Amino acid sequence: QGLDDMDPIEFRLPHTIQRPAVAPSHGPKAHTTRPIVTGTSVVAFKYKDGIIMAADCLASYGSLARYRNEKRLMAVGETTLLGVSGDMSDFQHMQHTLESLLTQEYDMDDGQTLGTKSVYKCISNIMYNRRTKGDPLWNSYVIAGVDNGQKMLGYVDLYGTTYQSTSIATGYGGHLAQPILRRLVEGREDEVTEEEAVQILDECMRVLFYRDARSLSKIRRAKVTAQGVEISEPYTLETNWDFAESITGYGS
């Protein structure tokens, strides 16, 4: 289909964006310019037994809610929990890289396993090096684990920015969920029980579903404790849209 006679809207859709068929061998390097299939917020915080984390099951294709049973939470070895938002193919690349890394560590046969701090540093190195090349992996990672009894919760993004905190949320979660977490969890991380943590987490994810236009109410939750990583089956949040009736013009 020629560029000139294409419908102007279709022209802009992800699958019809024009790219050179083959990268010229002597031309400029093609760099990542935009994410294609994306996941939205990841929310995580420290609680009494470890760290709890949640992400919805959606991988969007622009504004299309395309893949509705995606896993955006992953276990790395026995000790570390990884949550990701951003480009899903870049996440898959990271998954393969980490799997290969874990296999190499297994082959070493020295009785040691990769701890959370090490996984965190590996991911940050990869992310920062990619950004320096101008070809980032378009993701935000939330890395959690219990290392030697110490709870660790960290963040790495496509720029290579890293930080650790009691509560972390990526994307819209940073705007909508983080204030909730700061109010309810910060300073109390050793008191919050699992039951309370689940309630707080569900409430954050609910708010995100109400307000983030690229989110889904079907979510997965995971926790990492000294005993290891546990990722739940998907479940759907209950929502109440009754308020819509009180707003003129909202809904039908």
Place this chain on the structure above:
Amino acid sequence: MTSIGTGYDLSVSTYSPDGRVFQVEYAQKAVDNSGTALGLRVKDGVVLAVEKIKHSRLLVPHANRRIMTAGKHIGVATAGWISDTRHLVKRVRDEARDYRSTYKVDIPAKIIAERTGMYAQAYTLYSAVRPFGVSTIIGTVDADGPQLYMIEPSGQYVGYRGCAAGKGKQVAKTEIEKLNLDQMTAREAIKEAARIIYAAHDDSKDKLFELELSWICAESNGLHTHVPQNLFDEAIQHAERSLNDDEDDDEMEGDDE
């Protein structure tokens, strides 16, 4: 040293008049002078065992492993030069990683055997390099079930139900042939492997040795792991008991940690 190959044995790229490549045969001698290694392919898994001859009492137990892992699901036991082994195992690991990176499945036994065999064979083509002085026993469980291959210094590789290499290979092979491998379970095979290593060990040559035992089976979740301590201890007891019962042998009790 015999003078059989005089003139035709200086380079691996030279044939002798009777069609032999002496350098490859000499490499085989390096294998024959090393501690015994064996593999058993049984009904539900593969067991590998090595007689790790210790050259000093100062060596830390369990250090300097002779049995190595590639790609999580492949076990490699060798007889021969340990330094050549490390090089070969690095190659096995690279091949396994590369295959997985391309096809997203674990490399099948037949293919890793072929890759290793072809790699070893390449070192028999050029006078600038020497053949590997290692016989490599590769065990894994893939979609076709448990499999065992042995790759020799020449690059020749053959699939086996049971194989052995190194000093005690004659004794080991004789013992292996007596076993009913197709009906045996991995748990039974561990004990037999230990017993055969102890039987093949010649105390008059090297007093100090350590048994290394590993397996790939359902119990290990399809991963190549060293046999769990309790099973390992049982295997050693079985081996030592068999030695004591054997009145024809004049071997003493094997030493171990």
